[in-house]
Every structure is written in C-alpha cells, then in structure tokens.
Amino acid sequence: MDLAQKTVFELSELLQKGSCAPEDVLRSVAEAIRTKDGAVHAYVDFDPERYLKRWKKMPKTSSRLWGIPFAVKDNLCVRGEEITCASKILKNFISPYHATVIEKLEEKGAIVFGRTNMDEFAFGSSCETSCYGPTRNPWDLERVPGGSSGGSAAAVANDTAVFALGTDTGGSVRQPASFCGVTGIKPTYSRVSRYGLIAFASSLDQIGPLTKDVRDMALVLEAAAGHDPRDSTSADVPVPRYSDFLGRDVKGMKIGIPKEYFQKGLHGLHGDVEEAILKAVKVLEGLGISVEEVSLPLTHYAINVYYIVAPSEASSNLARFDGVRFGRRSEVPSGMLDMYERTRGEGFGAEAKRRIILGTFSLSSGYYDAYYLKAMKVRTKIMQDFNAAFQKVDALITPTSPTAAFKLGEKMNDPLEMYLSDIYTISANLAAIPALSVPCGFSNEGLPIGLQFLGKHFDEAALLNLAYAFEQSTDFHRRTP
Amino acid sequence: MKGDASPEFLTTIGLEVHAQLSTRTKIFCGCEVRFGSPPNTLVCPVCLGLPGVLPVLNREVFLLGLRAVLAFGGAPSKLIKFDRKNYYYPDLPKGYQISQYDAPLGRGGFVEIETSGGPKRIRLNRIHLEEDAGKLIHDAAADSSLVDLNRAGVPLIEMVSEPDLESPDDAHAYLSTLKSVLKTIGVSLCDMEKGHLRCDANVSVRRAGDAVLGKKVEVKNMNSFKAVKAALQYEIGRQTEALGKGEGLYQETRLWDEAKGMTFLMRSKEEAHDYRYFPEPDLVPFFVTQEQIEAERRRIPELPRQKAARFASAYGLSAYDANLLTQDEEPAEFFETCAKIYPDYKGLANWMTGPVSAYLNEKAVSLSQTRLCPETLVGLLQLVKEGSLSLQAAREKVFPEVVGDGRDPKEVMEKKGLLQVSDEAALDEWVAEAIRSNSKVVNDFKSGKETAAMFLVGQVMRKSGGKANPGKVQELVRKRLLETAGPA
Numbered sequence: 001m002d003l004a005q006k007t008v009f010e011l012s013e014l015l016q017k018g019s020c021a022p023e024d025v026l027r028s029v030a031e032a033i034r035t036k037d038g039a040v041h042a043y044v045d046f047d048p049e050r051y052l053k054r055w056k057k058m059p060k061t062s063s064r065l066w067g068i069p070f071a072v073k074d075n076l077c078v079r080g081e082e083i084t085c086a087s088k089i090l091k092n093f094i095s096p097y098h099a100t101v102i103e104k105l106e107e108k109g110a111i112v113f114g115r116t117n118m119d120e121f122a123f124g125s126s127c128e129t130s131c132y133g134p135t136r137n138p139w140d141l142e143r144v145p146g147g148s149s150g151g152s153a154a155a156v157a158n159d160t161a162v163f164a165l166g167t168d169t170g171g172s173v174r175q176p177a178s179f180c181g182v183t184g185i186k187p188t189y190s191r192v193s194r195y196g197l198i199a200f201a202s203s204l205d206q207i208g209p210l211t212k213d214v215r216d217m218a219l220v221l222e223a224a225a226g227h228d229p230r231d232s233t234s235a236d237v238p239v240p241r242y243s244d245f246l247g248r249d250v251k252g253m254k255i256g257i258p259k260e261y262f263q264k265g266l267h268g269l270h271g272d273v274e275e276a277i278l279k280a281v282k283v284l285e286g287l288g289i290s291v292e293e294v295s296l297p298l299t300h301y302a303i304n305v306y307y308i309v310a311p312s313e314a315s316s317n318l319a320r321f322d323g324v325r326f327g328r329r330s331e332v333p334s335g336m337l338d339m340y341e342r343t344r345g346e347g348f349g350a351e352a353k354r355r356i357i358l359g360t361f362s363l364s365s366g367y368y369d370a371y372y373l374k375a376m377k378v379r380t381k382i383m384q385d386f387n388a389a390f391q392k393v394d395a396l397i398t399p400t401s402p403t404a405a406f407k408l409g410e411k412m413n414d415p416l417e418m419y420l421s422d423i424y425t426i427s428a429n430l431a432a433i434p435a436l437s438v439p440c441g442f443s444n445e446g447l448p449i450g451l452q453f454l455g456k457h458f459d460e461a462a463l464l465n466l467a468y469a470f471e472q473s474t475d476f477h478r479r480t481p
Numbered sequence: 482m483k484g485d486a487s488p489e490f491l492t493t494i495g496l497e498v499h500a501q502l503s504t505r506t507k508i509f510c511g512c513e514v515r516f517g518s519p520p521n522t523l524v525c526p527v528c529l530g531l532p533g534v535l536p537v538l539n540r541e542v543f544l545l546g547l548r549a550v551l552a553f554g555g556a557p558s559k560l561i562k563f564d565r566k567n568y569y570y571p572d573l574p575k576g577y578q579i580s581q582y583d584a585p586l587g588r589g590g591f592v593e594i595e596t597s598g599g600p601k602r603i604r605l606n607r608i609h610l611e612e613d614a615g616k617l618i619h620d621a622a623a624d625s626s627l628v629d630l631n632r633a634g635v636p637l638i639e640m641v642s643e644p645d646l647e648s649p650d651d652a653h654a655y656l657s658t659l660k661s662v663l664k665t666i667g668v669s670l671c672d673m674e675k676g677h678l679r680c681d682a683n684v685s686v687r688r689a690g691d692a693v694l695g696k697k698v699e700v701k702n703m704n705s706f707k708a709v710k711a712a713l714q715y716e717i718g719r720q721t722e723a724l725g726k727g728e729g730l731y732q733e734t735r736l737w738d739e740a741k742g743m744t745f746l747m748r749s750k751e752e753a754h755d756y757r758y759f760p761e762p763d764l765v766p767f768f769v770t771q772e773q774i775e776a777e778r779r780r781i782p783e784l785p786r787q788k789a790a791r792f793a794s795a796y797g798l799s800a801y802d803a804n805l806l807t808q809d810e811e812p813a814e815f816f817e818t819c820a821k822i823y824p825d826y827k828g829l830a831n832w833m834t835g836p837v838s839a840y841l842n843e844k845a846v847s848l849s850q851t852r853l854c855p856e857t858l859v860g861l862l863q864l865v866k867e868g869s870l871s872l873q874a875a876r877e878k879v880f881p882e883v884v885g886d887g888r889d890p891k892e893v894m895e896k897k898g899l900l901q902v903s904d905e906a907a908l909d910e911w912v913a914e915a916i917r918s919n920s921k922v923v924n925d926f927k928s929g930k931e932t933a934a935m936f937l938v939g940q941v942m943r944k945s946g947g948k949a950n951p952g953k954v955q956e957l958v959r960k961r962l963l964e965t966a967g968p969a
Contacts, residue, residue, distance in 0.1 A: 077532070096531070097531075194535060232536065312759060315757075326532075364755055365757070368758075
C-alpha cells in the first residue's frame with residue numbers, strides 16, 4: 001500500500017520503528033499530489049522541495065505526529081510562506097510568523113506540506129469563491145467538495161494529504177468532511193488557539209483538523225489544542241490525551257436527536273441523508289447507547305442569528321485589508337479614498353463584498369440594537385437550549401448537511417440556498433460547543449454522507465469516543481473515491 | 482474678533498483629553514513605548530495589524546487607568562470590556578481602534594480648578610482606555626504620505642468632561658490641573674512635546690437666557706495648552722459674531738490652524754463617522770476586584786489640591802503661592818525639604834515662585850535637571866537674610882551659578898566679592914564721613930527734607946563700592962542725623 005494512503009497512526013508505527021523514513025512519506029505524498037491533484041485542485045501552492053527543506057531542520061520526537069506531513073488551509077499563517085485566504089487582495093503576502101497551531105504541530109515533528117484551497121476568506125460552503133478557481137470533489141469531479149475548507153477535505157479524501165487543518169466558523173470543516181467522506185471536527189470555541197488564523201468571525205472561528213479516521217483525529221487534536229497566552233480567548237483548560245479515551249465502553253451512554261432537525265420539508269433534508277442517519281441510530285443503539293428525541297426550540301433562528309453575527313464581525317476583521325501595509329494595492333490611486341475603494345473593490349470577490357456590506361449594515365448606527373445586539377441575545381438563548389438538552393443526554397447526533405455534495409455552480413447564484421446548506425452545523429459555532437462529522441453512509445449517487453456528533457463544552461473526549469465506537473462498527477471511513 | 486463672549490452671550494466648553502499612560506510596553510503587545518525612535522522600529526505583527534494576530538491586554542494599562550478614575554473620584558466599572566471603533570485611516574492598522582464604548586473604565590468624578598471667581602468643580606463624564614493610532618508623515622514633494630506605526634498601540638486614557646467650562650481660561654486651568662494630577666499619581670508623564678497629552682474641545686455659544694445650548698462645534702488639532710486657549714478664543718469670537726449677525730451655526734468639526742490663528746471646517750454633521758461600535762470579540766471581558774481597587778487607591782499620593790491646602794495652612798502661604806508650589810511634585814517636594822532647614826516659609830516661597838520658577842521656564846527644564854539642591858538654595862537665602870548678600874546680587878549674580886553649575890553660594894559670593902559690609906563699626910565710619918562732608922544736605926534734613934537722608938545713603942553706598950548693606954546704612958544714617966541734628 002502506498003504510504004500516502006495510510007493514516008497518521010499507521011504511518012507513525014512505521015516511522016517510530018524505522019520501517020520507513022519521513023522522507024519516504026513526504027515523497028509518497030508529493031507523488032500523490034503530482035499525479036492526483038490536477039483534477040481535484042485541492043492545493044493552491046505546492047513545492048515539495050521547499051517543504052522538504054523545511055522539514056530537514058526538525059529533530060526526532062517520540063510523538064505519533066513525528067514525520068507526518070499535513071496540509072494547511074490557506075488562512076493559517078506559516079512563517080515564510082505565502083498566505084492569501086484564496087483572495088486576490090492578499091496575493092503575494094508572506095507571513096512573517098507562525099500560527100500557534102502550526103508551532104504546536106511542528107514541535108511534535110509534523111511537517112507543513114502544502115496550502116489548500118478554500119472559499120475566499122472562508123465565505124462559502126462550496127470552495128467556489130476562491131480566487132484560484134474551485135476545488136472538485138474527489139468522489140465526483142462535477143461536484144463541490146464543500147466549504148470553506150474544501151481543499152483540506154478533498155486532499156484528505158484523495159489521499160494527497162495524511163491529514164489537514166481547516167477552520168470552521170459555521171460548518172467549514174464539518175460540511176466538507178461530510179461531502180468528501182472524511183472526519184472533521186470543530187472543537188469547543190477557545191480549545192485551539194486562533195493566533196495566526198486570519199479571522200472571519202472572531203467569536204465563531206475555530207481551527208479543526210480533517211483526518212482519515214477518528215483515531216487520527218484524536219492524535220492531531222491533542223497536539224493542536226491548549227491554552228495560548230497570545231490568544232486571550234483561548235481556554236486555560238487542560239487537554240486530555242484524547243487517544244487514551246478511544247475504545248472505552250459506550251454502553252449506557254445517552255444520545256439525543258433534536259426533533260427540529262428532522263421536521264418534514266424543513267431545511268431541505270434529503271431522503272438519502274435521513275435514511276443514512278436513521279441507520280446510524282440503529283448502529284449506535286446496537287452498541288448499547290440509548291437514543292432519544294430532544295428539543296432545541298430555537299433551531300430555526302440559528303441561520304438568521306449567524307448571518308448577522310458572522311458578517312458583522314467579518315466586516316470589521318476585513319477592514320485591515322486596505323492596501324496600506326501589505327497585500328495588493330490598487331495601482332496609481334488618485335487619493336486616499338480612491339486607494340481604499342479601488343484596492344478593496346478590485347481585491348475582494350463578490351461573496352466577500354456581500355458579507356462586508358451585510359455586516360457593515362448590521363452594525364450601523366440605528367440598526368445595531370435591532371440586528372447585532374438582538375442576534376447576540378438570541379445566540380445566548382441558543383446556547384441555553386443546548387445546555388438544557390445536555391442535562392438529559394451525553395451528546396446529540398444530526399446530519400452534518402441536509403444533502404450530499406451538490407454540483408458545481410448549482411448554488412452559486414443563490415446565496416440564500418448556499419447559506420441554508422449550513423443549517424445543521426451553524427448552531428455548534430453559535431453555542432461554542434464541539435462538533436464532529438464522520439462518514440455514515442452513501443447517497444444513491446454514491447456520494448458520502450456525514451453524521452454529526454455534538455457535545456458539551458470541552459467534552460471532545462466523549463465525542464471522539466462515541467464517534468470511534470460508531471466507526472469501529474462501520475466501514476464507511478475506509479472507502480475511497 | 483474678540484476672544485471672549487460679551488455678557489449677552491454664554492459659552493459652554495467640554496474637553497476630551499487623551500493622556501498617554503506611562504507603561505513600558507504597548508497596550509496589546511510587548512512592543513516598547515519610546516519616543517523618537519526611527520519610524521517603524523517599535524512594531525510587531527500585532528501592532529502592525531497583520532492578518533491573523535490577536536490582542537492581549539497589558540494589565541498595567543488597566544491598573545493605571547483605574548488609578549486615574551479613583552484619583553478623580555470617579556466610579557470604576559465592575560466589568561472591563563473593550564469595543565471596536567471602526568473607521569478607515571492609513572494610520573489605523575486594523576481598520577478599527579480598540580476602545581471602550583458602553584462600559585467605560587470609569588464614570589463621573591470631577592476636576593477642581595482654580596478660577597478668578599474661586600475654586601470650581603468640572604465634572605467628568607467618563608474615563609476610558611484605548612489604543613493610540615500611528616502617525617502620518619506627509620511628503621508634499623513626493624505627493625505621498627508615509628506611515629509610522631511606532632505609536633500604534635500605545636496606551637491612552639480618554640477623559641471626557643461635562644460641558645462645565647465657561648471660558649478659555651477655565652479650559653486652560655482644567656488642563657493644567659489634569660496634567661498635575663496625572664503626573665502626581667504616576668499615570669502619565671504628561672510630556673506635551675512628546676504628545677503625551679492631547680485635547681479636543683467642544684464649544685458652543687448661546688444668547689444669555691436661552692435655555693438650550695448652542696450648536697456644538699468640535700475643535701481639533703490643538704497641540705498645546707496655549708493653542709487650546711487661542712483656538713477657543715477664536716471659536717467663541719466666531720460664533721458670537723455669527724449669532725450677533727443673526728447667522729446660523731452648525732454642528733460640525735473644525736481644525737485649528739496654528740499659523741493662521743483660525744479654525745477651518747473639517748466635516749459637517751452629515752459627514753460624521755458612523756463608527757459601528759461593537760464588543761471586541763478578541764478580548765474576554767473580566768471583572769475588577771475590590772483588591773485591585775484598594776491597591777490602586779493606596780498608590781495615589783497626596784494630590785496637588787490637598788497638598789496646596791496643607792501648604793497654605795502648615796506654612797502660612799497664600800492660596801496663590803500654595804497652588805503654584807504644588808502644581809508639580811518636584812518643586813513641592815523641594816520646598817518641603819528646604820522648609821525643614823529654613824523656617825522663613827514665605828521668603829522661601831517667594832524664591833521658589835520667583836527666581837527658581839523663572840529660571841526653569843526660561844531654560845525649559847525641571848528642577849531635577851538643574852544643579853540646584855535644597856542646601857544650596859537655603860544657603861543662598863541665609864546669606865541674604867543675615868545681610869551678607871544683597872537681594873539683587875543674590876538673584877542676579879549668585880543664583881545663576883548655583884542653579885546652573887551647582888556651586889556653593891558662599892563661594893560664589895566671595896569669589897565675586899559680593900560680601901556686604903554689615904559690620905556697624907565699619908559702616909559708622911563711612912556714615913560719619915558722609916555727614917561731615919555734606920553739611921548742606923544735613924541742614925536740608927534738619928529743615929525737614931526727608932529725601933536728604935537718601936542722598937547720604939547713596940554716598941555711603943558709593944563709598945563702599947556697593948558692598949555696604951543698604952538696610953543697615955539707611956538705619957545708621959537716620960540714627961546719626963538725628964543725633965547730630967539734636968533738637969531742631
């Protein structure tokens with residue numbers, strides 16, 4: 001078997017024993033990218049020799065991540081590398097510093113090995129708003145990989161990355177994981193430092209890995225998580241060794257199904273998806289887990305709240321892309337205002353502009369109370385909804401997305417339809433709770449379907465163990481395009 | 482145009498003062514705060530606002546701000562939270578300034594100022610924390626502007642007064658008092674030349690009897706206390722004139738042009754920014770503890786006004802002198818050290834507010850930058866008091882060398898041959914000689930011409946080469962004249 005097709009766990013067994021060298025793994029992944037990424041376009045920048053050089057400086061560690069290459073979404077800063085958020089406005093910007101998550105993974109001996117495509121500034125659910133052009137779904141090249149971390153998900157699914165980092169503001173890790181048939185997590189807000197993540201919506205953003213299975217997820221997350229003095233919002237809560245929790249008995253655990261997520265006709269839940277979820281429920285019940293219906297009454301407000309809060313914060317976060325200090329500046333502006341208008345007008349794509357305008361409006365004097373302030377209040381209520389549900393159950397399950405991967409161009413002209421594809425994932429960001437997507441079946445067209453586990457704050461260990469138990473009883477995660 | 486509103490018009494002024502906090506590092510990163518470094522050398526990814534960075538609050542900033550709130554008698558907020566103030570300008574790296582909006586660090590409090598009509602309380606509306614922006618350097622020749630971000634992220638407090646000031650003099654007194662308090666409590670060095678203290682003014686004029694305030698005009702770009710006063714005088718004159726002519730006034734922002742001595746329209750109300758404030762999601766709100774409040778309270782030393790009151794009562798000084806001496810900590814402390822070894826407090830105060838203060842102003846230095854020490858100043862005063870040195874010689878000939886070169890006053894006096902002759906025997910001889918050789922003058926005196934005595938004093942002074950103690954000479958001349966004259 002090709003090294004590039006192996007999991008982190010499998011590779012680390014070989015690497016630690018010396019059966020293969022990191023260089024063998026890197027060459028294998030580089031070769032996979034060369035032969036297989038052309039059609040998928042998961043990577044926006046790849047130069048194996050440069051990345052090999054970067055690795056050579058690193059000492060050996062006993063970590064499971066030692067010698068493991070990983071792909072990085074184009075919104076996480078890697079010192080000395082270009083970073084663009086798939087936007088023209090940042091083209092040729094070289095980050096002078098490392099994101100904390102990169103530092104932490106490199107410390108363990110993992111190796112940055114290429115940048116992956118995304119929706120511009122993570123605005124999108126299809127990877128189609130990238131200035132580099134779209135990424136395609138390895139399972140069906142006519143379809144999107146999901147977004148915004150579409151490149152990362154596609155690379156892992158296509159065996160052109162052993163694992164990848166994504167970011168999730170409203171489902172941007174989980175939805176593409178679901179579309180591409182891989183595992184993706186959005187940790188508890190504040191679990192992984194955001195330092196070096198180019199912000200979309202600061203109060204919602206979390207960095208989350210995409211992996212080939214749950215065990216790999218545990219290994220990567222335990223290395224990536226933890227307090228960071230450079231991120232005031234990062235939690236000073238100890239990080240358990242998630243991998244130690246895997247395989248613990250799940251018998252007697254309780255899982256809730258939010259009934260609002262399955263209401264007929266609502267959110268366009270596809271029959272194939274519903275069927276796959278109901279089958280997953282049977283699998284879980286077979287493991288001795290009790291599955292019961294719970295209620296999250298405010299579910300239908302989540303999208304509304306999200307599309308106030310996220311664009312508001314984004315409109316402010318994107319103000320720094322003004323052409324003054326870095327990135328692209330419009331040529332020969334006629335004055336200061338013209339410099340701003342043309343730089344931003346030419347640099348941002350349509351979806352970025354739409355969200356900046358939306359957010360600017362929501363925060364405007366006279367509208368702030370009616371929109372942003374009210375949305376934040378509802379957000380608190382949504383959080384309380386979840387807390388109430390978690391009084392009764394250990395975790396919740398939902399579909400990750402109402403459909404399997406849709407076709408390229410299918411929703412590009414209907415932003416609202418595109419926004420609605422995040423219906424199941426958005427609440428976890430609003431409530432700051434951890435959420436994990438694992439493959440749980442295939443649609444009639446042979447496309448992967450994702451099952452989402454939602455957990456209590458900082459209870460990633462329980463989520464991972466539940467997902468692991470599910471995964472061990474199924475083989476969806478082993479299937480490849 | 483006149484600088485003051487005539488009695489039929491009333492002026493209302495409110496000031497917004499930004500004071501730079503005296504921290505070693507910036508408010509949200511570890512960059513050093515230092516004045517005069519080469520452009521863009523005190524910067525890092527955080528204060529440059531590079532993509533992906535996050536702010537981390539420097540705790541010292543919050544504690545210094547808290548101390549200021551307490552010193553002015555304001556109520557500290559229980560919850561510390563920050564907000565984003567969004568606007569575009571090339572000196573603002575992130576496109577927003579991290580500031581405090583609806584939960585300022587402190588509310589209320591007051592600044593007590595001295596006015597010609599007696600002390601007056603100027604209420605404070607709020608004190609809040611925020612970060613400074615960078616600096617633009619306009620290069621007219623190159624048709625471009627350069628950005629220096631050394632100052633970006635330097636911690637500030639903004640102090641907003643209520644519209645309790647009624648004249649440019651009030652405004653000046655307010656700023657002086659603010660400055661002396663902030664310096665005393667160690668919150669800001671208040672070095673004007675380094676931009677530590679900056680002020681915007683809101684000013685409106687209305688007809689006496691009008692219940693509603695006039696249209697508020699904001700005046701910016703005043704770089705010194707003097708400029709604030711001049712700009713306010715101009716603006717009051719402009720508004721008064723307009724009202725007098727029945728012209729309309731508008732709510733607007735105007736810029737003070739120091740060179741032209743005028744204000745110019747910067748933007749009208751319609752063009753005012755919508756700052757789109759919202760809570761800064763990158764900083765977690767936290768609560769102020771009672772321990773922190775108490776600790777900062779303990780760090781507040783005796784404030785200038787308390788000190789002035791004590792100086793007036795303990796040293797028997799006039800309110801005026803006591804105020805002058807206590808504006809800054811250094812002269813106040815200097816005075817107190819001197820007072821321990823020199824009990825003529827009034828005389829001491831005269832020297833401090835007179836020659837010493839004049840010297841400091843002229844050289845634009847502080848006491849500690851001179852060579853003057855309490856021992857030498859007191860030594861000098863004692864020479865004058867015991868009659869060895871004339872007041873004039875002390876001020877003009879000895880003091881400059883004592884203060885400038887740190888010389889011993891007695892040595893300077895002796896070296897320059899300024900010792901006064903106060904010895905009665907020696908003086909008596911000169912007086913006797915003057916009386917002997919000026920019989921006409923003596924007769925004039927006898928016939929009641931008082932000024933004749935002064936002529937004789939002058940003669941003795943000349944004879945002594947200026948070294949005779951004029952007080953003593955005068956005393957002796959009068960005594961001897963009365964003796965020689967005998968009963969008229």
